Amino acid sequence: MRTVRLGKTGIEVPQNAFGALPIQRVSTEEAVSLLRNAYEGGMRFFDTARAYSDSEDKVGKAFEGMRDKVFISSKTMASDKKKFTEDLDTTLKNLKTDYIDIYQLHCAPRCYDENDELYLALVDAKKQGKVRHIGITAHKIGVAEEIIKSGLYETLQFPFSYLASDRDIELVKSCKEHDMGFIAMKGLSGGLLNNSKACMAFMSQYDALPIWGIQRQSELDEWLSFFENEVTMTDELKAVIDKDRKELLGEFCRGCGYCMPCTVDITINQCARMSQMIRRAPSQNWLTEHWQQEMMKIDSCIECGICKTRCPYELDIPTLLKKNLKDYKEILAGKEI
Ligand code: SF4
Ligand code: SF4
Numbered sequence: 060m061r062t063v064r065l066g067k068t069g070i071e072v073p074q075n076a077f078g079a080l081p082i083q084r085v086s087t088e089e090a091v092s093l094l095r096n097a098y099e100g101g102m103r104f105f106d107t108a109r110a111y112s113d114s115e116d117k118v119g120k121a122f123e124g125m126r127d128k129v130f131i132s133s134k135t136m137a138s139d140k141k142k143f144t145e146d147l148d149t150t151l152k153n154l155k156t157d158y159i160d161i162y163q164l165h166c167a168p169r170c171y172d173e174n175d176e177l178y179l180a181l182v183d184a185k186k187q188g189k190v191r192h193i194g195i196t197a198h199k200i201g202v203a204e205e206i207i208k209s210g211l212y213e214t215l216q217f218p219f220s221y222l223a224s225d226r227d228i229e230l231v232k233s234c235k236e237h238d239m240g241f242i243a244m245k246g247l248s249g250g251l252l253n254n255s256k257a258c259m260a261f262m263s264q265y266d267a268l269p270i271w272g273i274q275r276q277s278e279l280d281e282w283l284s285f286f287e288n289e290v291t292m293t294d295e296l297k298a299v300i301d302k303d304r305k306e307l308l309g310e311f312c313r314g315c316g317y318c319m320p321c322t323v324d325i326t327i328n329q330c331a332r333m334s335q336m337i338r339r340a341p342s343q344n345w346l347t348e349h350w351q352q353e354m355m356k357i358d359s360c361i362e363c364g365i366c367k368t369r370c371p372y373e374l375d376i377p378t379l380l381k382k383n384l385k386d387y388k389e390i391l392a393g394k395e396i
Pocket of ligand 2: 311312313314315316317318319327328331369370371372373374376
């Protein structure tokens, strides 16, 4: 397995890491077992966040007594120093540790700099030894570019998958040039991509550390299998990627849910990408009475626009929803998919 060095942090780990967002949805026992199996299988880097409910607590339980064997990153969505300090102390307590390898400002809407109390709080936490390295996560490319240019952060976490644009790829290269670590979130593009081998092969071409979101042992087994059978790009995998890119590129919803809640309770993070999901998963799962009712809620969208102000990808959500509903109704009426 190829290793990745996270820039000036000096952290060097296998290019196959664990994103601990989905373990919120399983019991503590299952989560601890998944995390330990991931470690046994070769994973060394685990990414969690204060915003992922009990994820930090589960990570803490899994690695109690072996803290020095793993690297753990977490994040805070604090908007002021007081909340930052509270979050950091809670994270340390949850993780049962006295330091965090990388502490990140979560989903930054802009590049916080030396004039911001949040950035100063991060630097202070590093001085106190509670945080070894400082990082930041962003979803908007312009913000990410600004962050790299600032030279203030040691790592950047940004969505990166084989649906990446040339500008996204430049971002990864620019991180390397600035000796900054690049942590790749949403390597499966929010569940749209389902060929793990193609995802891994794509990642292996870059200095990017993918944190795969893992909820089940079967998913973990797929990622762990790459420790034994290293994946590199082949013509066959290139063909898979080209086909998916043709089908999925453009304005698409990543399913992140940042736009929610909707004023009239539309499940935007699923309904705005129904056309893709229904063609990529067993379609029957999306044609149940439940999903038909959810989709029909789109007709009640009042176009308040609140969701649009929250979408990091600046999608025109009401239009996207209507497009998906039109397609869905046609499928219900018998259109071939
Ligand atoms: S614009 Fe429509 S989808 Fe968006 S929050 Fe308002 S009602 Fe919901
Ligand atoms: S519409 Fe935007 S914010 Fe909402 S789930 Fe999709 S990508 Fe995320």
